[in-house]
Amino acid sequence: MSIRHGLLALLDQGPRYGYQLRTEFEARTGATWPLNVGQVYTTLGRLERDGLVAPHGEDEEGHVYYAVTDAGRTELRSWFDSPVLRTTPPRDELAIKLAMAVTVPGVDVTGVVQGQRRHSMKALQDYTRLKGQAIAADAGRQEDLAWLLVLEQLIFQTEAEIRWLDHCESRLVQRAAEPPEPPGATEAPAKPKRRRSLL
Amino acid sequence: MSIRHGLLALLDQGPRYGYQLRTEFEARTGATWPLNVGQVYTTLGRLERDGLVAPHGEDEEGHVYYAVTDAGRTELRSWFDSPVLRTTPPRDELAIKLAMAVTVPGVDVTGVVQGQRRHSMKALQDYTRLKGQAIAADAGRQEDLAWLLVLEQLIFQTEAEIRWLDHCESRLVQRAAEPPEPPGATEAPAKPKRRRSLL
DNA sequence: CGACACATGTAACACGTTACATGATTTG
DNA sequence: CAAATCATGTAACGTGTTACATGTGTCG
Numbered sequence: 001m002s003i004r005h006g007l008l009a010l011l012d013q014g015p016r017y018g019y020q021l022r023t024e025f026e027a028r029t030g031a032t033w034p035l036n037v038g039q040v041y042t043t044l045g046r047l048e049r050d051g052l053v054a055p056h057g058e059d060e061e062g063h064v065y066y067a068v069t070d071a072g073r074t075e076l077r078s079w080f081d082s083p084v085l086r087t088t089p090p091r092d093e094l095a096i097k098l099a100m101a102v103t104v105p106g107v108d109v110t111g112v113v114q115g116q117r118r119h120s121m122k123a124l125q126d127y128t129r130l131k132g133q134a135i136a137a138d139a140g141r142q143e144d145l146a147w148l149l150v151l152e153q154l155i156f157q158t159e160a161e162i163r164w165l166d167h168c169e170s171r172l173v174q175r176a177a178e179p180p181e182p183p184g185a186t187e188a189p190a191k192p193k194r195r196r197s198l199l
Numbered sequence: 200m201s202i203r204h205g206l207l208a209l210l211d212q213g214p215r216y217g218y219q220l221r222t223e224f225e226a227r228t229g230a231t232w233p234l235n236v237g238q239v240y241t242t243l244g245r246l247e248r249d250g251l252v253a254p255h256g257e258d259e260e261g262h263v264y265y266a267v268t269d270a271g272r273t274e275l276r277s278w279f280d281s282p283v284l285r286t287t288p289p290r291d292e293l294a295i296k297l298a299m300a301v302t303v304p305g306v307d308v309t310g311v312v313q314g315q316r317r318h319s320m321k322a323l324q325d326y327t328r329l330k331g332q333a334i335a336a337d338a339g340r341q342e343d344l345a346w347l348l349v350l351e352q353l354i355f356q357t358e359a360e361i362r363w364l365d366h367c368e369s370r371l372v373q374r375a376a377e378p379p380e381p382p383g384a385t386e387a388p389a390k391p392k393r394r395r396s397l398l
Numbered sequence: 399c400g401a402c403a404c405a406t407g408t409a410a411c412a413c414g415t416t417a418c419a420t421g422a423t424t425t426g
Numbered sequence: 427c428a429a430a431t432c433a434t435g436t437a438a439c440g441t442g443t444t445a446c447a448t449g450t451g452t453c454g
Contacts, residue, residue, distance in 0.1 A: 002290045002292040002442095003441080004441080005299075006299055012303055017405080018406065028299070029295065041407055045407090064406070080307075082314070084296065087325060089356075090289070092201070095228070096202075099228055099345035101208075102345045106211075118282070120285055142301055145374060146297070146302050147298070150294045153363050154294075159359065167355070216433080217435085218432065235414090236435095237415080238414070240435055241413090241436085245413080261433085263435095
């Protein structure tokens with residue numbers, strides 16, 4: 001639902017046409033999330049289907065404009081007013097991978113962690129470099145601020161990921177030092193047997 | 200692609216049936232990402248379609264088992280061997296929202312930031328409480344470790360998010376103190392006019 | 399002229415997700 | 427008996443994403 005609302009927000013500034021929306025979207029989120037132009041049109045179609053936007057005539061140059069409807073403004077308002085739910089966060093592939101790596105026998109967990117760490121470090125460097133450029137190019141426009149904030153979120157996130165990976169590693173050696181698993185427990189399929197409710 | 204691989208990893212321990220997979224998946228990721236049983240079956244169907252798993256007979260109780268194929272093992276191997284790409288991270292709704300809030304006139308940016316902060320703080324408390332329970336219940340099983348790591352990732356992530364939100368706020372007051380936008384620049388649609396390549 | 403940016407759109411697919419249908423078995 | 431758990435599956439939908447088709451205008 002992010003692109004939908006993103007385009008809706010852009011249209012709230014006034015009628016726009018498809019290609020323009022893509023340009024403006026990318027000006028704010030930059031190279032991290034390149035937006036396929038086609039998707040703008042499909043999304044506009046869906047927004048129109050849901051009555052959140054409506055065609056708003058054509059340019060003298062043939063540009064097809066769209067404008068937000070009242071329902072669209074309401075929707076947008078409520079989007080800004082309500083927080084992004086983090087109590088049910090989207091499934092994170094890395095977390096799932098680690099959870100599986102730790103559980104399934106025969107996986108080089110440390111290898112997985114270190115491989116990911118290398119990659120995340122690299123990503124962090126890229127972001128940091130980009131941030132330098134962003135600050136240098138900053139002309140005080142709001143788009144520049146948006147782009148900078150997005151970049152910094154990526155940086156904060158990536159740093160947290162790296163810290164977590166390090167934490168995982170220490171947890172792993174911690175476990176390795178403790179008494180080994182009781183034999184046979186690993187291979188047991190452990191059929192779900194009439195478990196009682198925990199509530 | 201996370202659930203696909205997750206189930207594949209679970210099946211790598213030996214043949215399992217659908218309902219069992221759901222139970223084992225949730226034992227590792229817990230209450231954060233409840234997995235609808237139906238999805239297990241649809242995903243199994245797609246895995247079979249792609250030749251990564253194959254039916255493996257039935258139980259005396261009528262349980263329909265699936266097993267990983269060679270192709271499945273190869274796929275799984277390469278999944279563990281390659282890092283989750285963070286250079287092109289999935290679009291983050293919060294980042295997009297903030298980018299739009301900062302850009303579109305008439306949005307109470309500070310309100311958005313603070314509302315989100317409240318919510319994220321709440322989420323963080325929930326996770327921390329859960330972590331306490333997880334540690335208390337920890338019987339040294341690998342599943343408990345997995346669940347703990349997943350929880351800690353959520354904690355690290357949420358902490359980073361809160362820090363970022365605070366950072367945003369300080370950036371905002373920083374900007375507010377600076378010379379205001381040159382007039383008219385905000386409302387200008389700024390058609391994409393024959394822009395030259397930046398490369 | 400050829401490459402490239404501008405511009406609009408469609409078709410098809412993947413994955414995740416929910417809702418529903420159905421039935422056996424257990425437990426209070 | 428009723429409710430809950432165990433268990434399998436299907437139908438349908440939504441969003442995101444890519445690939446493709448098509449055409450105009452500009453610049454070297």
